[in-house]
Amino acid sequence: GVFSSQKACWLAEHFDIIWVSCDGTPKIQNYFRRTISGKPTSNLLEKNIKYLTSQGIGMTGIRSTITNVNVLEQCNMIKYFHELGIKYIW
Numbered sequence: 444g445v446f447s448s449q450k451a452c453w454l455a456e457h458f459d460i461i462w463v464s465c466d467g468t469p470k471i472q473n474y475f476r477r478t479i480s481g482k483p484t485s486n487l488l489e490k491n492i493k494y495l496t497s498q499g500i501g502m503t504g505i506r507s508t509i510t511n512v513n514v515l516e517q518c519n520m521i522k523y524f525h526e527l528g529i530k531y532i533w
Contacts, residue, residue: 444488445478451491459501462533463492467513467520474512489527496528504531 444463446454454461466475469485476484495503505524507513513520524532 444491445476445484446487446491448490448494451494455495455498455500460504461495461500461502462504462506463488463495464507465492465505465524466507466510467516468523471513471516471520475508475510492527492529502531503529504533505529506533 444465464476465488466472469483469489472485472488473483478484492503492505507520509517521532
């Protein structure tokens with residue numbers, strides 16, 4: 444889910460099913476996933492997910508890795524994903 448706006452547009456035009464890797468709320472996402480230069484990824488990820496879910500793609504889903512860091516946050520994660528427009532979680 445961490446890609447340019449141009450890539451998000453291309454994906455929305457060419458795919459009916461898109462799965463994005465996101466490990467939780469911004470605090471959790473930024474803990475696990477940073478850019479190569481060390482920057483947090485949650486803002487760009489949110490922007491791309493909101494764009495993709497707004498495009499009427501057949502399925503935009505989240506794939507999360509559950510660890511000891513986020514296992515007790517799963518209810519909050521589901522609420523957060525729902526707020527982003529996500530209906531499918533793996």
